[in-house]
Amino acid sequence: xxxxxxxxxxxxxxxxxxxxxxxxxxxxxxxxxxxxxxxxxxxxxxxxxxxxxxxxxxxxxxxxxxxxxxxxxxxxxxxxxxxxxxxxxxxxxxxxxxxxxxxxxxxxxxxxxxxxxxxxxxxxxxxxxxxxxxxxxxxxxxxxxxxxxxxxxxxxxxxxxxxxxxxxxxxxxxxxxxxxxxxxxxxxxxxxxxxxxxxxxxxxxxxxxxxxxxxxxxxxxxxxxxxxxxxxxxxxxxxxxxxxxxxxxxxxxxxxxxxxxxxxxxxxxxxxxxxxxxxxxxxxxxxxxxxxxxxxxxxxxxxxxxxxxxxxxxxxxxxxxxxxxxxxxxxxxxxxxxxxxxxxxxxxxxxxxxxxxxxxxxxxxxxxxxxxxxxxxxxxxxxxxxxxxxxxxxxxxxxxxxxxxxxxxxxxxxxxxxxxxxxxxxxxxxxxxxxxxxxxxxxxxxxxxxxxxxxxxxxxxxxxxxxxxxxxxxxxxxxxxxxxxxxxxxxxxxxxxxxxxxxxxxxxxxxxxxxxxxxxxxxxxxxxxxxxxxxxxxxxxxxxxxxxxxxxxxxxxxxxxxxxxxxxxxxxxxxxxxxxxxxxxxxxxxxxxxxxxxxxxxxxxxxxxxxxxxxxxxxxxxxxxxxxxxxxxxxxxxxxxxxxxxxxxxxxxxxxxxxxxxxxxxxxxxxxxxxxxxxxxxxxxxxxxxxxxxxxxxxxxxxxxxxxxxxxxxxxxxxxxxxxxxxxxxxxxxxxxxxxxxxxxxxxxxxxxxxxxxxxxxxxxxxxxxx
Amino acid sequence: xxxxxxxxxxxxxxxxxxxxxxxxxxxxxxxxxxxxxxxxxxxxxxxxxxxxxxxxxxxxxxxxxxxxxxxxxxxxxxxxxxxxxxxxxxxxxxxxxxxxxxxxxxxxxxxxxxxxxxxxxxxxxxxxxxxxxxxxxxxxxxxxxxxxxxx
Ligand code: FES
Ligand code: FES
Numbered sequence: 012x013x014x015x016x017x018x019x020x021x022x023x024x025x026x027x028x029x030x031x032x033x034x035x036x037x038x039x040x041x042x043x044x045x046x047x048x049x050x051x052x053x054x055x056x057x058x059x060x061x062x063x064x065x066x067x068x069x070x071x072x073x074x075x076x077x078x079x080x081x082x083x084x085x086x087x088x089x090x091x092x093x094x095x096x097x098x099x100x101x102x103x104x105x106x107x108x109x110x111x112x113x114x115x116x117x118x119x120x121x122x123x124x125x126x127x128x129x130x131x132x133x134x135x136x137x138x139x140x141x142x143x144x145x146x147x148x149x150x151x152x153x154x155x156x157x158x159x160x161x162x163x164x165x166x167x168x169x170x171x172x173x174x175x176x177x178x179x180x181x182x183x184x185x186x187x188x189x190x191x192x193x194x195x196x197x198x199x200x201x202x203x204x205x206x207x208x209x210x211x212x213x214x215x216x217x218x219x220x221x222x223x224x225x226x227x228x229x230x231x232x233x234x235x236x237x238x239x240x241x242x243x244x245x246x247x248x249x250x251x252x253x254x255x256x257x258x259x260x261x262x263x264x265x266x267x268x269x270x271x272x273x274x275x276x277x278x279x280x281x282x283x284x285x286x287x288x289x290x291x292x293x294x295x296x297x298x299x300x301x302x303x304x305x306x307x308x309x310x311x312x313x314x315x316x317x318x319x320x321x322x323x324x325x326x327x328x329x330x331x332x333x334x335x336x337x338x339x340x341x342x343x344x345x346x347x348x349x350x351x352x353x354x355x356x357x358x359x360x361x362x363x364x365x366x367x368x369x370x371x372x373x374x375x376x377x378x379x380x381x382x383x384x385x386x387x388x389x390x391x392x393x394x395x396x397x398x399x400x401x402x403x404x405x406x407x408x409x410x411x412x413x414x415x416x417x418x419x420x421x422x423x424x425x426x427x428x429x430x431x432x433x434x435x436x437x438x439x440x441x442x443x444x445x446x447x448x449x450x451x452x453x454x455x456x457x458x459x460x461x462x463x464x465x466x467x468x469x470x471x472x473x474x475x476x477x478x479x480x481x482x483x484x485x486x487x488x489x490x491x492x493x494x495x496x497x498x499x500x501x502x503x504x505x506x507x508x509x510x511x512x513x514x515x516x517x518x519x520x521x522x523x524x525x526x527x528x529x530x531x532x533x534x535x536x537x538x539x540x541x542x543x544x545x546x547x548x549x550x551x552x553x554x555x556x557x558x559x560x561x562x563x564x565x566x567x568x569x570x571x572x573x574x575x576x577x578x579x580x581x582x583x584x585x586x587x588x589x590x591x592x593x594x595x596x597x598x599x600x601x602x603x604x605x606x607x608x609x610x611x612x613x614x615x616x617x618x619x620x621x622x623x624x625x626x627x628x629x630x631x632x633x634x635x636x637x638x639x640x641x642x643x644x645x646x647x648x649x650x651x652x653x654x655x656x657x658x659x660x661x662x663x664x665x666x667x668x669x670x671x672x673x674x675x676x677x678x679x680x681x682x683x684x685x686x687x688x689x690x691x692x693x694x695x696x697x698x699x700x701x702x703x704x705x706x707x708x709x710x711x712x713x714x715x716x717x718x719x720x721x722x723x724x725x726x727x728x729x730x731x732x733x734x735x736x737x738x739x740x741x742x743x744x745x746x747x748x749x750x751x752x753x754x755x756x757x758x759x760x761x762x763x764x765x766x767x768x769x770x771x772x773x774x775x776x777x778x779x780x781x782x
Numbered sequence: 783x784x785x786x787x788x789x790x791x792x793x794x795x796x797x798x799x800x801x802x803x804x805x806x807x808x809x810x811x812x813x814x815x816x817x818x819x820x821x822x823x824x825x826x827x828x829x830x831x832x833x834x835x836x837x838x839x840x841x842x843x844x845x846x847x848x849x850x851x852x853x854x855x856x857x858x859x860x861x862x863x864x865x866x867x868x869x870x871x872x873x874x875x876x877x878x879x880x881x882x883x884x885x886x887x888x889x890x891x892x893x894x895x896x897x898x899x900x901x902x903x904x905x906x907x908x909x910x911x912x913x914x915x916x917x918x919x920x921x922x923x924x925x926x927x928x929x930x931x932x933x
Contacts, residue, residue: 039815253881500879
């Protein structure tokens, strides 16, 4: 166990309770942004670039504007504030100006608002854009030549590195040195609800924005810039959000800017909902990453050194790439204690869709490569994949690849042990061998992966790493909780309500967690990086404790008992001897009658991290989550088509706060990771995405899931987490592509070096074996 | 044209355009549980029940509703009383973001109307047209099984 050892008897934490928002959702009453109806509402649509690269010579809107029902057609000239935008680097035009370049098929050139969506779409077709054709840069290799510059600064935006120990010395001390190239392709978030924003003029307040989003504060920062307003004139309220997975981190800021511009000019409410095609064509994806790995091991399986070079395809604009790269960098060498580590990663511009945030944030791609090369080493040494991982796993006192000393909450080894246990690993290997003896055209393989995941934003994002809360207990005992992190399906509201219920002693039914509204809570950073539980959770816990202390004090004074004797639990307050007893609701009323302050704010700031970006050494993240997974895959040797038959996964979550939610996250993350590992394939022609709806971009259906997914949790408490918890959102997906690739490799006796390992790809490597 | 049909147990008469999708029409008259996720008949978010069968309303035209009996999620729970399938979704934790949920619930309902005791394979077949990106489907299968057990 970690340092959080005090045994506690919780009344809500760790209990199986239904989601707080499930009733409204199951009745179909949850209000997503497209469900808002406003009087005189207009509908927005976008005019997009039809070139991967070209210079805009002329934009002719005359025909479109004469269409009946069209209320506005805007171009760059109509932007009252700044046109150059970007969450990290200002390299992207909100609307591409005449004379400037379009940099991908999907750059936005003009905006339309009309009385109906049909009219808006009709008008889009009538806007004539003339281009001067320019040669596009569609591959990383071509971009690296720098002959055609996508941005004036050149095609490499940033480079990051780690220099730990001396890899040359490490390779010299190794008995075997293995090298290989890996490629991880795009993945589309494919949240079921497309991007959407509603903006309107509010007489008192300026512009109010409702929308599907992860990060209301990003929106609140960007929209005023584009509109030339102050931040206090733009209020952002999150609508119900139908899945996000990183895809609604920065993108809604751009969607909101487009929508707000239409409201600004028409003075009317405008609803802008992307069609699935526009969504897939224009919004950010998981980065394709090409990597080269070189690994040195001794005969007994100790990894002595790893050297990694990687290139990320950022697409046309930086969006969040620089910070995604930071996570790729820190996770590139995996979950192991390695003395000598050298990593170099470049972010490269191409004339394709910009890439950005997606569950795992640049790490599933490199973890797939690392876990593959570790397996290659195991094969070479004739060692079991589990043994080599156990041998090199991180423990208390170990140092990570950035030389961070681990002092608590390191459940890594336990996840390996548990994964072996729940999968009955030795037995499973025998079963598989028997299956393969009996079957000629179907082969099965076992794949293992072991991963690490840095919780929250890390050293590169410390300036954003704080979160607030506003908690108000009303006279009738009911409670409103405002936080700055969003619910997007992952269960944030439920876990926050549980934390509040535990900290206040009020029953969970009386607690309402409201959708974030920028006018209530200070900028609490983005809802990403599996940080909502730790950050908003702590902020809420603090505020609740302050109110509870005041209620306790009041109770102790009026009943003449000491504070130590009072117990708050499940909506009732009593003394240990049961002499005094009152409902939480009645005590709240008494507190009101005696003018007690019943509203409080909480603020949580992450522990400060020491980091050296020159060497890539230091404390990269506040803490880490770990996971180990075993997957059985079956490959049809005649077609190359693979599927996952069963899977076993063990996750170190610090402390299980909401068991139902945790299981749901792991199941969902598994299936999303499986889609990436097996068949989700973005295809492009001349830079244009051709797989832009679910008939061509295939995501897992109910028929694709494994027969069995066994889930286990390791609880190695984290002292700074609320009740000891870490996060789960992303660690749920991270081991999956790697373990699947390893399982397929194991089945076909040939290394899978690309994900997704599509039927076509696997068929080709099987052919090579036969040749 | 004028369509007459039964919506959630009530007779409805309404003017629709010939080329209007059933999805847009139903949303226009307030059935906001019917969601659009793809507009191509691929995601199932717009699933409704027409004459006892689950259909995707984005590929159906509003005039085709004439003379039919239609159910949307709005019609499933009367006076806060959940339909057993809705209750099972809540109890089993089969809901995350909730965007797929109304369509899922309608497909599950249609399946159980036809086949009150489906096997896991039959559940998968019956729900194959409904995508969910959040749950990984495991708890959805559990929910349908549970509702079937209580049938
Ligand atoms: S919107 Fe009808 S199936 Fe997707
Ligand atoms: S719960 Fe989000 S898509 Fe199913």
